[in-house]
Structure formats: C-alpha cells, structure tokens
Amino acid sequence: MSSQTLLELKNVNKVFGENHVLKNIHLTIERGKFITFLGPSGCGKTTLLRSIAGFYTIDEGEIRMDGRVVNDLPPYKRGTPMVFQEYALFPHMTVFDNVAYGLDIQKRPEAEVLQRVKAALDKVKLTGLEERYPHQMSGGQQQRVAMARAIVMNSPIILLDEPLSNLDAKLREEVRVELRNIQMELGLTVIYVTHDQLEALSMSDQIVVFNKGAIDQCGTPHEIYYKPRTAYVADFIGTTNFLDAVVLSADNGTACVSFGHSDQTLTLPTTETLAPGEQVKLCIRPESLRMNQPDAGQFIMNGQVVSSMFQGEKERYFLQAEDGKEWIVDAYDIGEISYRGQVELRAMADKIHLIKLT
Ligand SMILES: Nc1ncnc2c1ncn2[C@@H]1O[C@H](COP(=O)(O)OP(=O)(O)O)[C@@H](O)[C@H]1O
Numbered sequence: 624m625s626s627q628t629l630l631e632l633k634n635v636n637k638v639f640g641e642n643h644v645l646k647n648i649h650l651t652i653e654r655g656k657f658i659t660f661l662g663p664s665g666c667g668k669t670t671l672l673r674s675i676a677g678f679y680t681i682d683e684g685e686i687r688m689d690g691r692v693v694n695d696l697p698p699y700k701r702g703t704p705m706v707f708q709e710y711a712l713f714p715h716m717t718v719f720d721n722v723a724y725g726l727d728i729q730k731r732p733e734a735e736v737l738q739r740v741k742a743a744l745d746k747v748k749l750t751g752l753e754e755r756y757p758h759q760m761s762g763g764q765q766q767r768v769a770m771a772r773a774i775v776m777n778s779p780i781i782l783l784d785e786p787l788s789n790l791d792a793k794l795r796e797e798v799r800v801e802l803r804n805i806q807m808e809l810g811l812t813v814i815y816v817t818h819d820q821l822e823a824l825s826m827s828d829q830i831v832v833f834n835k836g837a838i839d840q841c842g843t844p845h846e847i848y849y850k851p852r853t854a855y856v857a858d859f860i861g862t863t864n865f866l867d868a869v870v871l872s873a874d875n876g877t878a879c880v881s882f883g884h885s886d887q888t889l890t891l892p893t894t895e896t897l898a899p900g901e902q903v904k905l906c907i908r909p910e911s912l913r914m915n916q917p918d919a920g921q922f923i924m925n926g927q928v929v930s931s932m933f934q935g936e937k938e939r940y941f942l943q944a945e946d947g948k949e950w951i952v953d954a955y956d957i958g959e960i961s962y963r964g965q966v967e968l969r970a971m972a973d974k975i976h977l978i979k980l981t
C-alpha cells in the first residue's frame with residue numbers, strides 16, 4: 624500500500640436475500656482525489672457507499688482505511704460522514720448550529736465547538752453567515768454548509784450520495800463547480816455518487832463505472848470517454864456508434880481489422896492484446912464522424928439521412944447505412960448547411976476505438 628492510499632476495497636461482496644448486489648469489488652482510493660461512482664439506478668452505488676460508511680456490513684471481503692481493516696467498526700468510528708440529497712441541512716437551525724451538530728452529538732466542550740465550527744466555516748468561505756438559515760442562502764452556499772458539516776468532523780473522506788439530484792439544471796451546474804473548487808482548495812478526499820455521466824465527466828479525478836454490482840472500468844474522465852474498456856461503458860457514457868469487426872493482424876500497439884460486407888480494412892491504434900480472427904467492436908463517437916468531406920479520414924461508410932435534430936451548438940443527424948444500421952453523426956457550427964439524402968461518412972482511424980469482447 625502506498626502512502627497515498629486512503630481507502631482500499633478488496634473483494635467486497637454484499638448480498639440482500641437472493642440479490643447479489645456487490646460483486647467482487649476491488650478498488651483503491653488515493654488521498655486528495657475526487658472519485659465518482661457512476662452507473663444507472665439499482666447498480667449498487669449507494670450500497671457500496673453505505674458499506675464504506677459502516678451502515679451496512681459486507682458479506683465477504685475487506686475494507687481498509689489508512690491501512691486498518693474497518694469491516695467491524697460502527698459508522699461513528701470510521702470517520703466517513705455522508706452528505707445526502709439536498710444536503711439534509713436542518714431548516715430550523717442556523718448555519719452555525721447545522722455545522723456544530725455532529726460535535727454537539729459528541730458532547731464536545733463549548734469552546735472547542737466554537738473554534739472548530741469557526742475554522743470550518745472559514746475554510747468554505749462562509750465566515751459572517753453563521754446566523755443565517757438555510758433558506759436564506761443560495762444553492763451554492765448550502766452546498767458549502769454541507770461540506771463544512773463534514774469538514775468540522777476532521778474526517779479523512781467525505782461521501783456524497785447524489786447530493787444535487789433534486790436541483791434544477793442551471794443550479795446543479797453552479798453547485799458542481801462550487802463543490803469541485805472546495806474539494807481542490809482543501810485537498811479533500813471525496814467519493815461522489817451519481818447516475819449523471821456529464822456530472823461524472825466534469826467533476827472527477829477518477830470515475831468508477833458500475834455494471835450490475837460489478838466495476839466495469841475505473842479511470843480518468845478522458846480514459847472512460849475515449850478508451851472505454853467495454854461496450855457497456857462506451858454506451859453508458861455519451862453516445863457511440865458500434866461496428867462489428869474482425870482482427871486480421873495485430874502487433875506493436877496497432878491492429879488491422881476488417882468490417883462490413885465491403886471488406887474494408889483499417890489499421891487502428893490499440894492497447895489490447897489481440898489474435899488474428901478475433902471478433903471485436905469498433906466504437907466511433909458521433910462528433911468524430913464527418914459528412915461529405917473527402918479528406919476526413921480512412922474510415923468510409925455510405926448512408927442516407929433519415930432525420931436530424933437541432934441541438935443549439937450542434938445538429939444531430941440520424942442516418943441509415945446500406946446494411947440498415949443506424950448511425951448518429953454530430954455536426955458542429957455548420958450554420959445554414961444541412962445534409963439531406965445520400966452522404967458519405969468518414970472518420971480518422973485514430974478516432975476509432977477498439978473494444979475487446981470478453
Ligand atoms: N436495504 C436493502 N435491502 C434489500 N435490498 C436492497 C437494500 N438496499 C438496496 N437494495 C437493493 O440493492 C440493489 C442496489 O441498490 P442501490 O445500492 O440503492 O443502487 P443505486 O444506488 O446504484 O441506485 C437494488 O436491487 C436494491 O433493490
């Protein structure tokens with residue numbers, strides 16, 4: 624274990640009755656990072672967070688905090704406070720009392736409470752607002768109060784379970800920035816749970832993608848978006864066009880593949896170990912495809928525009944290829960141009976990502 628490691632999960636399994644909710648979870652979390660658990664509803668994110676916090680006992684495996692096994696410790700001895708939806712601030716209490724709450728429960732001396740609450744509010748830049756009530760503050764400020772409440776406990780890690788899910792879109796974006804700023808300024812270790820891929824991409828140092836209680840991939844937002852390890856990850860994060868292909872040859876970080884009945888071949892960069900004859904999937908993002916641009920890459924496909932949808936910064940096109948397959952293409956900043964009828968699609972080989980089938 625490196626000194627940077629704060630939390631280590633080894634082979635964590637959790638079962639509810641017949642329902643195997645967490646399956647062989649292995650994960651290492653480093654100090655000072657913003658980690659996001661991402662996945663659709665019901666895939667086990669909250670269960671893992673509650674297991675880390677000590678609200679659930681796991682059935683198999685090990686949870687280590689700072690090198691120490693904490694499996695059998697109750698929540699209040701783990702130092703992992705959770706922040707829930709809408710921050711769960713007490714509406715009838717002032718900011719000061721909200722932040723002091725955890726220390727009051729522990730019956731800390733009054734002078735200590737005063738000093739620690741002051742320091743926590745100072746850290747999140749809310750000094751002077753101690754006597755306000757939550758409803759007198761903006762969403763961003765409420766988020767800061769929620770963070771101060773966790774910071775005041777001197778906890779090594781803060782767990783956030785979809786805290787922004789009930790806010791409207793604009794406020795959510797503002798609070799997201801706020802939260803990430805506090806985390807970076809103070810070097811906090813945060814685990815953040817969401818089902819929103821955009822939220823995950825925009826805030827995280829590392830994203831952990833859950834698929835039915837197991838981890839499909841753990842990586843930086845760029846790795847998850849551009850180098851998804853499974854079709855599930857590629858499909859869940861953003862929009863992707865998939866294409867079946869066969870490996871002809873592979874060596875030295877590239878693979879030559881063939882696809883389609885036109886027997887096209889392409890040489891692509893890849894880090895996977897592949898054998899000739901192996902079936903793979905190619906994935907091409909809608910923004911990586913160009914229409915009717917002869918110099919836009921070695922990958923070529925012909926299609927018919929079926930419909931399109933204006934989305935402000937881009938126009939999204941739905942096309943049908945000769946084999947009947949649907950393609951999605953995003954065209955940016957094209958002004959008055961619109962594509963109709965038969966078009967030629969192209970993409971650069973280095974924008975095509977190869978996925979090994981398991
Ligand atoms: N306390 C519980 N008792 C029984 N089943 C539960 C309990 N909590 C969660 N589950 C089940 O575990 C699965 C994962 O739930 P959860 O961790 O809440 O998913 P997520 O947070 O990703 O939406 C679901 O099938 C859910 O019904």
Ligand SMILES: [Mg+2]
Binds near residue numbers: 668669670
């Ligand atoms: Mg949940």
